[in-house]
Amino acid sequence: MPADDPGAANGSDGGAVSGVPTGPKLITTRFDQADGYTYDGYVRSGGYEALRRALTAMTPDAVHDQVKTSEIQGRGGAGFPAGVKWGFLPDGVFPRYIVVNGDESEPGTYKDRMLMELDPHQLIEGVVLASYAVGAAQAFLYVRGEMALAQERIAQALNDAYANNLVGTNILGTDFSVDIHLSWGAGAYIVGEETALIESLEGERGMPRLKPPFFPAAKGLYLQPTIVNNVETLSNLPWIINHSGQDFYDLASPTSTGMRMFAVSGHVNAPGVFEVPNGTTTFRDLVEAPEYCGGVRNGRSVKAFIPGGASAIWFFPEHLDLPLDKATVDQAGSMLGSGAIVVMDDTTDMVAACWRVVRFFARESCGKCTPCREGTTWLERILKRMLDGNGRPEDLATLVDVCESISPGLAWPPKQTTICPLGPSAVSPIVSAVERFRHEFDHYVEHGRPIDGVERHAIHGTSGVAVHV
Amino acid sequence: MSRLSDHHVIVANDIIARCPRPKSALIPVLHLAQEQDGYVSTDAMEHIAELIGITPAEVYGTASFYEMFKFEPVGKYCINVCTNISCQLLGAWELLEHAEERLGIKSGSTTTDGMFTIEDVECIAACTEAPALQVNYRYRYRVTNEDFDALVDDLRNGALDDEIPPHGTLARVRQTTPDNWADTGRRAQEAVDAR
Numbered sequence: 001m002p003a004d005d006p007g008a009a010n011g012s013d014g015g016a017v018s019g020v021p022t023g024p025k026l027i028t029t030r031f032d033q034a035d036g037y038t039y040d041g042y043v044r045s046g047g048y049e050a051l052r053r054a055l056t057a058m059t060p061d062a063v064h065d066q067v068k069t070s071e072i073q074g075r076g077g078a079g080f081p082a083g084v085k086w087g088f089l090p091d092g093v094f095p096r097y098i099v100v101n102g103d104e105s106e107p108g109t110y111k112d113r114m115l116m117e118l119d120p121h122q123l124i125e126g127v128v129l130a131s132y133a134v135g136a137a138q139a140f141l142y143v144r145g146e147m148a149l150a151q152e153r154i155a156q157a158l159n160d161a162y163a164n165n166l167v168g169t170n171i172l173g174t175d176f177s178v179d180i181h182l183s184w185g186a187g188a189y190i191v192g193e194e195t196a197l198i199e200s201l202e203g204e205r206g207m208p209r210l211k212p213p214f215f216p217a218a219k220g221l222y223l224q225p226t227i228v229n230n231v232e233t234l235s236n237l238p239w240i241i242n243h244s245g246q247d248f249y250d251l252a253s254p255t256s257t258g259m260r261m262f263a264v265s266g267h268v269n270a271p272g273v274f275e276v277p278n279g280t281t282t283f284r285d286l287v288e289a290p291e292y293c294g295g296v297r298n299g300r301s302v303k304a305f306i307p308g309g310a311s312a313i314w315f316f317p318e319h320l321d322l323p324l325d326k327a328t329v330d331q332a333g334s335m336l337g338s339g340a341i342v343v344m345d346d347t348t349d350m351v352a353a354c355w356r357v358v359r360f361f362a363r364e365s366c367g368k369c370t371p372c373r374e375g376t377t378w379l380e381r382i383l384k385r386m387l388d389g390n391g392r393p394e395d396l397a398t399l400v401d402v403c404e405s406i407s408p409g410l411a412w413p414p415k416q417t418t419i420c421p422l423g424p425s426a427v428s429p430i431v432s433a434v435e436r437f438r439h440e441f442d443h444y445v446e447h448g449r450p451i452d453g454v455e456r457h458a459i460h461g462t463s464g465v466a467v468h469v
Numbered sequence: 470m471s472r473l474s475d476h477h478v479i480v481a482n483d484i485i486a487r488c489p490r491p492k493s494a495l496i497p498v499l500h501l502a503q504e505q506d507g508y509v510s511t512d513a514m515e516h517i518a519e520l521i522g523i524t525p526a527e528v529y530g531t532a533s534f535y536e537m538f539k540f541e542p543v544g545k546y547c548i549n550v551c552t553n554i555s556c557q558l559l560g561a562w563e564l565l566e567h568a569e570e571r572l573g574i575k576s577g578s579t580t581t582d583g584m585f586t587i588e589d590v591e592c593i594a595a596c597t598e599a600p601a602l603q604v605n606y607r608y609r610y611r612v613t614n615e616d617f618d619a620l621v622d623d624l625r626n627g628a629l630d631d632e633i634p635p636h637g638t639l640a641r642v643r644q645t646t647p648d649n650w651a652d653t654g655r656r657a658q659e660a661v662d663a664r
Binding site for chain 1: 532549560593598607647654658661
């Protein structure tokens with residue numbers, strides 16, 4: 001049981017032995033540096049050079065242009081190009097805000113926490129660069145409530161950055177000023193949805209706002225123009241400014257640019273977080289290559305895998321050779337989402353796996369929209385009674401029917417009867433598992449137990465949260 | 470049980486002053502109350518309402534939405550076992566079962582001596598380190614049953630006091646308001662609000 005010491009991400013540069021695509025580390029370079037999270041450690045390894053360069057030698061538009069040229073796609077889940085998003089800000093409307101989404105909670109996702117714990121100054125530098133580019137005088141850094149170490153490291157980094165005139169009034173002697181205010185949540189997955197995050201920042205219950213407006217760039221925090229960016233997205237900005245948007249664009253495929261962090265968990269020999277060439281690396285590379293996960297545990301085979309977080313449609317062995325490319329994965333009927341790959345081997349009980357993901361959404365539904373609040377709860381109950389051996393012959397049809405009410409047509413990308421995508425996300429695991437492993441559900445209903453040869457879990461918890469209303 | 474201490478009022482007012490609108494300070498200030506008492510008391514919520522200039526009902530309305538806020542005392546150590554998909558695949562339920570047996574309580578409850586609370590929680594962003602848990606939001610990775618037993622022993626005999634503060638304390642480093650706080654965002658927003 002290693003102590004509270006996040007493992008280092010493994011880069012793909014150097015020592016490639018199996019012909020996987022390689023590239024430089026952009027944002028994980030300090031993960032192996034013992035003092036990489038401190039001000040001194042950051043500056044010693046080239047930190048804040050991009051900020052100095054931008055503020056003294058580049059106009060805000062020039063910084064924005066570099067980000068546009070890089071075509072960096074947002075790393076939070078939707079994959080929307082950051083430079084385009086910034087362009088949605090209405091001209092001449094101030095104040096405007098930058099909000100950093102550090103509410104990493106999508107099951108399978110583990111990379112923003114690493115970036116916040118191990119390189120907080122890199123994120124802060126990215127926030128100041130973004131604020132300069134769009135003309136924001138205040139930025140909010142919202143960290144997930146459960147991440148105590150990330151909050152500590154960022155608080156210390158902000159105090160040091162202020163003391164060294166890298167944030168605050170007249171940064172580095174220029175006439176640019178911006179404040180960064182550290183805030184944090186208190187346990188609610190839905191706050192990762194950007195309008196819910198804004199509600200939470202305003203001190204409200206974290207419920208998504210009705211759309212339109214579709215982008216907070218029009219009306220966001222305090223109904224002012226607001227850009228919400230993910231931690232990983234902003235952490236890339238110092239590299240882009242130190243090199244160029246074109247350099248970033250040239251690293252990988254034209255439809256998924258730059259390097260990107262992926263967390264691979266589940267039934268692999270060496271689970272880990274890897275910064276790899278985006279768009280050219282394949283799922284199989286990550287799962288099988290010795291420099292990454294080194295294959296499925298115990299020499300077994302892949303039964304299914306989640307390609308982009310719990311909200312994604314599942315993939316199967318025939319998808320392993322797809323590249324980690326947004327356009328390709330979208331076209332294949334799922335998404336790369338938040339860079340979270342969960343591998344399930346051939347001993348996995350698919351009904352149990354499906355139930356666990358659905359339980360997550362049922363528990364995290366904010367309750368604002370009826371189809372999601374009621375629907376996810378019923379989906380969870382039906383799946384749980386199957387697992388408990390009390391499944392009914394009509395249950396499978398009921399599951400699909402409830403799914404239809406949340407996401408009509410069960411298409412991808414999902415249609416929704418809800419304000420935000422949380423409800424439809426609970427449909428993904430059911431559509432995936434029922435379509436492919438219908439016999440496993442039928443077997444549960446008929447025999448009250450899983451098919452032979454799958455691992456059983458000691459599932460017994462309900463919603464075991466202490467003394468909560 | 471109590472209102473915020475004088476010290477916590479100073480910290481709270483500092484946070485409130487940094488926000489363009491006072492209510493934005495609500496969640497961080499609720500955490501202060503939980504840090505003081507280990508949970509969020511009714512008195513503290515009334516006090517927070519006064520400090521921010523909203524009603525106690527608004528404070529409770531927000532607080533009750535978020536899972537981390539407790540409205541009754543919990544254990545000195547809250548042990549949160551992740552059972553989400555990556556952890557389930559690698560034995561989280563078995564770990565939770567062991568934790569319940571070892572402490573003699575069910576998930577969601579607290580030992581009679583007030584030392585430990587167990588919760589089964591959703592993904593804590595440590596998926597590659599499954600099965601994972603948090604003690605008062607400090608991580609433990611790839612936890613075996615033996616690891617769990619050693620953890621409980623260490624918590625009981627104080628060996629982890631430096632690393633793991635009592636429940637309620639999150640970050641032990643706070644952002645301070647420096648002399649060069651620009652305050653342009655707040656002033657601009659106040660001008661907008663005044664229109």
